[in-house]
Amino acid sequence: MPGARPCRKTGRAFVVAGAAGCLVGLVGGGFRWCLEHADRLRASFVEAAAGLGVMGWLVPVALCAVGAAVACVIAQRVPHAAGSGIQHVEAVWRQESGPCSLWLLPAKFIGGLIAIGSGLVLGREGPIVHMGAAIGFVAGRRSRLDAEDARLLHTALGGAGLAAAFTAPLAGLLFVCEEVTRTIRPRLVLLTLVGTVTAVVCSRLLVGGATAFPVPGIPAAPVWMLPVFLLFGVAAGALGAAYSALVVRTLDACDRLTRVPLTVRAAAIGAVVGALMAVDPLLTGGGDPLSRRLLAGGSMTVVALVTFLAVRFVAGPLSYAAATPGGLFAPLLALGALWGTLAHALASPLLPARASGPAAFAVVGMAALFTGVVLAPLTGVVLVVEMTGTAVLMVPLLIACFAATVTADWLESEPIYDSLRRRILERP
Structure with missing residues (x-):
């Protein structure tokens, strides 16, 4: 029958997308489980080291320095394993x-x-998207799909990786259309939907189905607060x-250190981050x-918020320059939550009693700062809504x-990913 072969080909592509999506979900869920x-384990080490007095400060410094150096060595063994991968x-x-x-998988995972x-x-999302x-x-390729379908699956399953990283299937789809391809192609959309759904279902077997950042009931923002x-x-x-700009300039500055081996540079950056960890573990890590x-309404003073915002604002780009596997999304979300909470603390004396609270500002800050860096507003909005369950803030999120x-x-x-993509293309 005419057209039978294209139908079989189309059906095979969807079957492959579903099977591969299951594998992405298991890999992504396993990665998240291991990171948790x-x-x-890191927190217990730091807590135990705090009881050793002054010498205890060396434990987190050494831990992070060695970890960064080892991860850098692993990343150098496989092309494109360093950095986010998006x-x-x-x-x-x-x-x-x-x-x-497939050698990318052990390099990115380990x-x-x-x-x-x-x-x-x-952040965890970069490695999972790339894997x-x-x-x-x-x-x-193993299923003998043609080159175009293999390229579509490459992109679609990257979106499935984002979905598995944050338990956010719609955000994975929008990420593919708005950020990666900047186009809407029905075949790509359907393949991505199959991949993201199966990936999220399988990842839940390992990390559960709860939202990543459950937020207590937040009322809708009053209309007068939209401005x-x-x-x-x-x-x-x-x-x-x-x-x-700081991410790119930090990478450029590190690239000029041609006489310093990459592993030494990574160890030095790790030592700096480890010193911050000794001061307060919340200053480091994915966030x-x-x-x-x-988001739970934990109280922090304005001075603490400013300090955390400033330190993590610099520590994120510095960590990315260590040339280890790791992404930018998760630290951006934490930075956005800090910025939103700080903005509310500064503006609260001017706001009426019935104004939105700090949690609402933190949620909106997560999406808005993410958008300011990635320039993908729909992805930012849907990602944060799926992670927090705060659809009631949809209008403030869209406006911000x-x-x-x-x-x-x-x-x-x-x-940011245009800048990073140009960098990898310009490198020999």
């Missing part, structure tokens, strides 16, 4: 670079676990543009415990992310 246990997924979609082999688990200010994309491409969130989004966009504390996008664009800030 690594975080607990920029490489975008480069493959644009046919500017070739896909990675290297990312060591780097993030040792306390570097990096998902590699799984998608290899699955497509406040608009101004808040403008400030978040400017802060995001500054963060993007999930800090985000949960702020709109303002953040316009502001960052007006400041001529390039989306």
Whole structure:
């Protein structure tokens, strides 16, 4: 029958996307499970070291320095294993670079676990997205799909990786359409939907199905507060543009240290982050415990909020320059929660009693700062809503992310993954 072969081909692609999505979910869920246990183990080490007096400060310094150096060595063994990996997924979609082999999986999994688990200010999503994309491409080739379908699966399963990283299937789909491809193609959308759904279902077998950052009941924002969130989004966009610039400039500065071996540079950065860990563990790591504390209404003074914001603002780009596997999303979300809580603390004397509380500002801050850096407003909104379960804040989120996008664009800030993608293409 005419058209029978294309139908079989289409059906096979969806079956492969579903099977590969299951594998992405298991890998992503396993990565998250291991990171949760690594975080607990690191916290116990730091707590035990605190009882050793002055010498106890050396324990977190040595732990993070050694972890960063080892993760750097692992990343150098496989092309594109260092850093987030999202920029490489975008480069493959644009046919500017070739896909990675399955050797990327152990390099990203083990290297990312060591780097993030040792306390570097990096996110879990970058490694999982990159591993998902590699799984998608290899699955497509092993299933004898044509080159175009293999490329589609590479991108679609990258979105499944983001979905598994945050238990956010819709955000994974929007991430593919808005950030990676910047287009909507029905076939790609369907493949991504199959991949994200199966990935989230399988990841829940290992990490559970609860939202990543459960937030107590937040009332809808009053209409008169919407201009406040608009101004808040403008400030978040400017802060995001500054963060993007700092990431790129830190990488450029480290690249000029040609006489310093990469492992030595990574160890030095790890030692700095380890010293911060000795002061307060919440200053380091991916930032999930800090985000949960702020979203749950945990009290922090204005001085503490400013200090945490300033330290993590610098520690994130510095950690990324260590050339280990690790992403940018999770630290950005924690930074956004800090910024939102701080903005509420500064503005609260001017706000009426029935104004939105600090948790609402923290939620909106997570999405707005993410948008100011990545310039993907819909992805930011849906990701934060899926992670927090705060659909009641949809209008403030959309307004703040709109303002953040316009502001960052007006400041001529390039989306961070465009900058990072150009860097990997310019390197020999």
